[in-house]
């Protein structure tokens with residue numbers, strides 16, 4: 001058990017925020033939070049953190065956006081992303097490349113001329129690596145120093161440290177901006193999407209995926225939904241994401257489920273916090289059969305949106 005003093009200093013790390021979509025402060029608690037220690041906080045913000053959500057989840061009664069509130073202060077979250085290493089994430093690079101090849105098939109239906117593609121929060125750069133091989137001019141940014149360096153070293157990519165805003169890119173610099181597994185982590189999605197809009201050329205495309213709390217699987221699994229993670233601050237539905245995109249100057253042109261390819265052994269390991277003994281037994285069977293590296297499609301309620309910057 002932890003002392004009262006550590007609980008007090010933890011409380012000082014938190015902030016309450018209004019709705020990021022409509023500014024509303026009339027909020028309903030969807031799931032209450034629980035007390036946590038400073039030691040627990042330190043391990044939270046990694047790119048593939050599997051820790052379940054502990055902080056309160058609320059819903060804006062005006063527009064329906066769901067988000068964590070109160071939550072850790074933005075500067076605490078950002079410093080958590082900057083540091084640390086993530087071998088588990090990098091080990092999935094080949095399977096992620098398969099996911100991204102399929103995504104590019106779709107993106108190129110909209111932007112067949114290719115051009116300059118910028119990937120925000122590119123992690124180890126798997127997506128940029130695949131896009132470059134298909135003829136795109138590519139660059140990206142990544143707040144985690146270790147992941148960004150890994151991508152620069154392994155793939156020879158132009159990856160800037162830090163956030164998109166840190167890069168101070170020119171207006172209309174890019175033809176396509178991709179935002180994979182990032183938006184739900186940001187502390188100001190509206191400000192972030194405005195910045196994406198600013199750096200895109202008029203008519204350029206934004207590709208963004210989110211864990212969709214309105215998806216049938218999220219509703220079916222309820223509090224056991226695997227996407228309810230401590231690092232996810234915002235929980236969009238197709239409706240709330242579309243509203244936010246329209247508000248910052250985008251037209252939504254395509255909405256579809258986002259299927260990811262992962263190694264079977266990794267999928268089972270990720271299921272452990274929820275499935276427990278079943279996942280551990282399955283893991284042993286799968287590795288015993290030598291199937292741990294098999295690429296399998298994985299969908300637990302991710303939605304992908306393609307939006308076009310209004311001219």
Ligand SMILES: [Zn+2]
Pocket residue numbers: 019020021022023024060061062063064065
């Ligand atoms: Zn709202």
